[in-house]
């Protein structure tokens with residue numbers, strides 16, 4: 160796991176977007192793992208800029224979102240399909256039909272979860288997954304106690320996550336209780352994971368992810384088992400890390416041949 164401590168959210172966004180851009184330049188038909196929440200927004204802003212100003216081409220790429228609320232109509236502005244379209248897909252030249260979100264409106268939700276797994280596999284698997292982290296350590300919507308081997312399935316949100324996400328709705332009562340999310344095992348199959356987190360509110364979760372024991376009580380900690388994870392955080396999100404000086408030292412002395 161590589162931990163990179165940067166100045167602020169903008170730098171985090173630029174660094175993460177740089178990883179996406181490098182991938183798309185060497186593999187134009189890359190499969191991108193997409194995330195919602197406020198943390199990836201600066202990444203999408205920078206990708207949109209790279210598309211407009213530097214011609215970064217998404218025309219052959221495809222994307223799979225991590226998760227979706229159950230029961231929100233597909234055209235609800237906070238349904239994650241709408242959010243991914245608004246924040247990312249509509250701002251670059253990725254084909255709209257190439258961007259997939261789990262179906263939270265399906266009558267047969269379990270069937271929809273299995274179909275989503277099959278669609279990811281049929282696309283060849285995710286090359287690069289952007290991830291945020293919840294204040295309770297969740298990735299996707301895999302709340303504490305999730306099986307670390309889980310696949311795409313229905314989950315129940317914690318009240319903390321519903322409160323955290325209430326800011327996107329007019330009241331907490333509108334935040335669904337249920338979601339469909341890629342499983343932890345699904346996310347772990349992405350070939351490269353770039354996790355972004357900013358702000359002091361994420362400091363505990365980042366400490367758990369990077370330095371805590373691997374535990375389903377902080378699901379992000381499973382990334383300690385992932386062969387290629389890059390953690391991009393700002394100073395505030397790094398503020399509870401015990402070995403911050405070491406991570407800085409490693410990054411500052413990174414041999415050029417390790418750039419990727």
Ligand SMILES: N[C@@H]1[C@@H](O)[C@H](O)[C@@H](COP(=O)(O)O)O[C@@H]1O
Pocket residue numbers: 194195196197198199225226290291292293294297298299300320324
């Ligand atoms: N399902 C999403 C997660 O993928 C995201 O990481 C988390 C944190 O969001 P934010 O970046 O807004 O703090 O929010 C939601 O729960």
